[in-house]
Amino acid sequence: MSALLGFVRVLLPRSCPGCGRQLGAEAGLCGACRTSLTPRTEWHSPMRPQPEPHLVTLGRYVGPTRRAVRALKFGGAHDLSGVLGQTLARGIPPGWGVSCVVPVPLHTSRQRERGFNQSMLLAEVVGRELGIPAVPAVRRIRATAQQAKLHAADRSANLVGAFRADAALLPRGPVLLLDDVMTSGATLLACRDALNAAGVHQLYYAVIAR
Numbered sequence: 001m002s003a004l005l006g007f008v009r010v011l012l013p014r015s016c017p018g019c020g021r022q023l024g025a026e027a028g029l030c031g032a033c034r035t036s037l038t039p040r041t042e043w044h045s046p047m048r049p050q051p052e053p054h055l056v057t058l059g060r061y062v063g064p065t066r067r068a069v070r071a072l073k074f075g076g077a078h079d080l081s082g083v084l085g086q087t088l089a090r091g092i093p094p095g096w097g098v099s100c101v102v103p104v105p106l107h108t109s110r111q112r113e114r115g116f117n118q119s120m121l122l123a124e125v126v127g128r129e130l131g132i133p134a135v136p137a138v139r140r141i142r143a144t145a146q147q148a149k150l151h152a153a154d155r156s157a158n159l160v161g162a163f164r165a166d167a168a169l170l171p172r173g174p175v176l177l178l179d180d181v182m183t184s185g186a187t188l189l190a191c192r193d194a195l196n197a198a199g200v201h202q203l204y205y206a207v208i209a210r
């Protein structure tokens with residue numbers, strides 16, 4: 001289905017997924033939407049007790065950012081992973097010294113349904129920009145209810161034991177864990193726990209929006 005949507009998108013005059021304006025030669029987003037995306041580093045206390053920023057994001061899940069993420073995820077607009085990933089990569093401080101990018105996985109049944117994992121597409125772009133590998137080292141070992149449909153208190157419980165990390169796939173050094181959208185942070189924390197269990201203790205985070 002997403003391949004068909006991708007094909008249809010090539011044939012039709014394209015409009016910007018962020019604002020609806022007609023696109024010229026630009027791939028992905030129009031110039032105005034591009035400049036509205038500014039990477040910033042933030043701090044999210046449950047992830048790390050020390051108050052230094054360790055999360056890169058392009059901002060809130062509203063407006064052009066929200067529409068661009070939805071077009072990437074549900075509209076087959078794979079070209080958006082280029083502009084979103086490149087912008088995100090610009091915000092990653094060199095001082096973090098990340099050795100690889102690990103995408104948050106979809107469960108295989110959902111990935112089969114969708115045909116791709118948007119976080120893997122983004123991780124590949126970010127990795128290319130930073131000159132480090134994108135490594136799908138975290139696997140979802142059981143299907144979970146969709147986080148968006150649960151109350152905050154149920155989100156962490158829903159994810160207990162849902163992920164496993166394979167240490168053998170990872171290079172040495174800090175890991176950049178990447179997801180498209182962060183809501184409560186429960187998914188990133190469950191993936192962090194899986195990476196901790198595999199011996200990875202230096203982690204940074206990147207999300208398109210929160």
Ligand SMILES: [Zn+2]
Binds near residue numbers: 021029
């Ligand atoms: Zn636009």
